[in-house]
Amino acid sequence: MQSGRLRKAPENFLDRNGLLEVTAQARDGRRDFLRGAFAFAAATAAMPAARAQGASAPSDGDPNILKLPEHSTGLGLPVATDGYGKPSKFETNVQRRPSPGLTQTSQASVSFAPLQSLFGIVTPSGLHFERHHQGWWDIDPSRHRFMINGMVKAPKVFTMDDLMRLPSVSRFHFIECGANTGMEWGNVAVPTCQYTHGMLSCSEFTGVPLITLLEMCGADLVNGRFVLAEGADGSSMTRTIPMSLVRSGQVLVAYGQNGEMLRPENGYPLRLVVPGVQGVSWVKYLRRVEVGDQPYATKDETIHYVDLMPDGRHRQYSGIQECKSVVTTPSGGQVLLDRGYYSINGLAWSGRGKVRRVDVSTDGGRNWRVARLQTPVLSKCLTRFDVDWAWDGKPAIIQSRATDETGYVQPTYRQLRAVRGSGSIYHNNAIQSWLVQENGEVKNVQLA
Ligand SMILES: Nc1nc2c(c(=O)[nH]1)N[C@H]1C(S)=C(S)[C@@H](COP(=O)(O)O)O[C@H]1N2
Ligand SMILES: [Mo]
Secondary structure, rough: EEEEEEEEHHHHOOOHHHHHHHHHHHHHOOOOOOHHHHHHHHOOOOOHHHHHHHHOOOOOHHHHHHHOOOHHHOOOOHHHHHHHHOOOOOHHHOEEEEEEEOOOOOOOOEEEOOOOHHHOOOOOOOOOEEEEEEOOOOOOOOEEEEEEEOOOOOOOOOEHHHHHHHEEEEEEEOHHHHHHHHOOOOOOOEEEOHHOOEEEEEEEEEEHHHHHHHOOOOOOOOOOOEEEEEOOOOOOOEEEHHHHHHHOOEEEEEEEEEEOEHHHHHHHOOEEEOOEEEEEHHHOOOOEEEOOOOOOOOOHOOOOOOOOOOOOOOOOOOEEOEEEEEEEEEEOOOOOOEEEEEHHHHEEEEEOOOEEEEEEEEEEOOOEEEEEOOOOOOOOOEEEEEEEEEEOEEEEEEEEEEEEEOOOOOOOOOOHHHHOOOOOOOOOOOOOOEOOOOOEEEEOOOOO
């Protein structure tokens, strides 16, 4: 069977103005935003790579094979031309991006990871999504201090050297902002999976289990049922973490990310890693942990990060990121150029443990097929899944539905709204639908 070709999502070829236009059209509910995007790209002639890919070889042989290119005959560049390597110049459009018009300032804002362009489960550090409440800093590690106080026998201050001398652990975990997919509570709001699901990333984190440090300070682990974590930036980010999670050994005081030090945007030189819990609790620029006997009810857990329920009350401390998944190929903004074979694939995750199973539908949820889970399948980590599909050129609605090891099944929008209403910002883990139209354009849709 013929293998289908795919045109990439608009982020891969549009410039800033083009993206502004596409996103504005999506917000206005104009369903022609994709056509607009491609018209824009054609007008600015920004798609030579896509054209070249699509061109079939002439009958007298492919010049890409027959004519030896310079790189096969000449001398390449020397070692260490670049002391810290960069991606290929052909990949420069793969970037984390802010959603145009989403926030009023660019310091209290968010950039979304380009999920539609990534493979496997690890997010390259330079593409990790960012969420800052008051801008980011590149803090001098020699002057950074980390204090433990509260219900402890001996309060202590650690330098980075103190922390990095201790035995460390390295673990792969996802981090998802509680507000991920939050724009979609009411209806379709953004065109591509970078913006619907891109407040999500996954890294190997290295650090010291917080429990080790608490024990060094003689913390009261019986009456001290909570800890408060505090950041050193101007946002005064403070969050309550239950001691049960800390005692499990999973909460890390981390300095490493994907084999090197944390990136400044992600909390250099020190951040809390709280596996399975929403991003806001992963306090960056971590400077203090206090042990206490009750939740601290800080601004970021009473005014923000609460869920407005249909009865008008707010749900608090709903920190765990429930089981969720998204198909990244095909996804919004991409175009299927041929009928034939496609590998549907995407990401699944759960804040409660491992993903047990992912089902994929191509007919809007009437029929489901079990997807392959690619290895490794790790706890509180992204899992890559895929399923084979032959597109017959007819409209198709692609969905994925994840189940975690507790047996919890990712809900439909109808099921989620029955419990949560649609007044929330946070914790939207509904099944995502992508409509493949007859002309091959893939659109973000929600089924009634
Ligand atoms: N000190 C500090 N920590 C913080 C924040 C912040 O603004 N300041 N933002 C929080 C939020 S809301 C999220 S989603 C994550 C985002 O982490 P990232 O920027 O590394 O993706 O960091 C959390 N920790
Ligand atoms: Mo967040």
